[in-house]
Amino acid sequence: MTTLPQETDVLVIGAGPAGLGAATILAKSARVLVVDRESTAGGIPRHCGHYPFGLREFRRLMKGPDYARALVARAVEAGVQIATRVNVVGLEPGPRVTVTSDAGVTTIDAKIVLIATGVRESSRAQRLIGGEKPGGIIPTGALQSMVYLEGRRPFRRPVILGTELVSFSAIMTCRHAGIKPVAMIEQNAQPTARWPAALYPQIKGVPLYLSTTIRAIEGRERVERVVVDGPAGTRVIETDGVIVTGMFRPEATLFDGSHLEKDRATGGPVIDAFGRCSDPAYFAAGNLLRPVETAGWSWAEGFAVARSITAALAGSLPQDSQHSVTLKGDALSWVVPQRFGRVGETAHRRFQLRVNRPVKGRLSVRAAGVEYSSIRIDSRPERRITVPLPPHAAPVEIVLEET
Incomplete structure (x- = not known):
């Protein structure tokens, strides 16, 4: 029977690359519990019996299952508790999370919750x-x-x-x-x-x-x-x-009916540059944020958001920002993060975007009406586009001028 603690410092929902990467870092200074609905931890790479995985994380080329096992082993060695076959059914302020397992229904109180539930194909x-x-x-x-x-x-x-x-x-x-x-x-x-x-x-x-x-x-x-x-x-x-294949959608059903804000464009949560959700006790990382990036990218994102969570636990993370990020150009599909108020070292140092059709043109970032940066793009749907965050807190517009 699954034995779950009633409280922990950090609760991570999702045992894929982003969740395990973050948990491994956080376990150096906090009690960390990772829960996952699957019977085995490791996320999507468990199913990918081919290369390439692991170059960024382990400095060697690995097949998906070997990579997943290595992530799990590293987390466990760091002191992370991992519980599988645990379904999260409710997110509440506090933060408090309701889960079901073979032990029945229970609640877990945490200081911080990180949601890293990944994606699914359409x-x-x-x-x-x-x-x-x-x-x-x-x-x-x-x-x-x-x-x-x-x-x-x-x-x-x-x-x-x-x-x-x-x-x-x-x-x-x-x-x-x-x-x-x-x-x-x-x-x-x-x-x-x-x-x-x-x-x-x-x-x-x-x-x-x-x-x-x-x-x-x-x-x-x-x-x-x-x-x-x-x-x-x-x-x-x-x-x-x-x-x-493809046409991924964030696995964000947990946000439906919760108090956390969901972004209509991505299908995932609204976050700021630190990875915080609309309730600053909740963070999000990995492919839950947008469809879809590689396992290595998700792992690095979890690693970066873990730094924000460590600061939050110490009470040193800057206050939540309400400055919005606005897209101008009908070919722009979505942006992450959706809120911006840069103060200090953020988890996300660049905006991530996608287009909904093949596009050529100039993409510029404007903060409080002043152009901060611009790049030329020649992109297709589902391809990664990134632009740097402005250095100061301000409402941001990302403008696409097609050629």
Whole structure:
């Protein structure tokens, strides 16, 4: 039976790279409890039986499961308590967190709570793909779990939907299991992932169809074919499965019905440059903040937010800021952090942004009406864009002028 403390200094929700990275640092000076709903700690990398992981954190190239185990081992060695199969069901001021486990329902009081629950891929329904509802339609995470953790082969000739980095990870997973994808489908005119990743389908003999959408998935008990619309018109691809990749959404359901503010644009929490949520006793880090970054990026973000939490525990973190960050330009999708009031060393030293369509132009940061910095961008959706934070507290505008 799971034994959970009734109180702790820091409660971390989520045992992925961001949560474990932060917990390891915090355990040097505080009591730290990490809870996760999965049966094993380590987050998404546990399912990724391929390279590359670990270069930033361990200075060596690792496969996902080895990387996840190393993160867990480092945290435990630092004194972090990790409890799995624990579901968080409520966030309250205090902070107080309600959880369920095999021991029943209980509450945990903490001085600080860090939420690092990560992301999930958009489902077929969320993508509005029509047709029948046969078996064999799964996201990349489920594919990786079946192949690497369960030793199963869910299909033999699937279609892969999407060209984000995780889409190429799906090809790697398929090859590991002896699965041969028959097509990769991308709605945009160019792959989302940067070169040279976009060459991977061609190298592995997977036909890539650009400017193409899936109109319908057909089949009775199992997928039998997909109907696609592309530059050459409508065509049918015979297949026995569909891997729905990318279009990540923050796993932020905990914020629904809570007192914490949620950002409509990202789907995750509203934070300031220190990583604080609208209730300054709650912090957030990792891919919960935005879809989606690498495991190494999330780990580094957890590491940085841990410094803010350490200062908060010592009573030396500056007061919360209410200055807003405004986006000007209809191609700009979202920004993190959404509030800004820079005083001292912040966890986030740069704004992170994305665009919703291919864009070329000039991106400028203006603080209190004065331009602080500008860069030229040539970007596509789901690609990382960062710009530096201004040096002084002020309302900020990030302006995109397209060319």
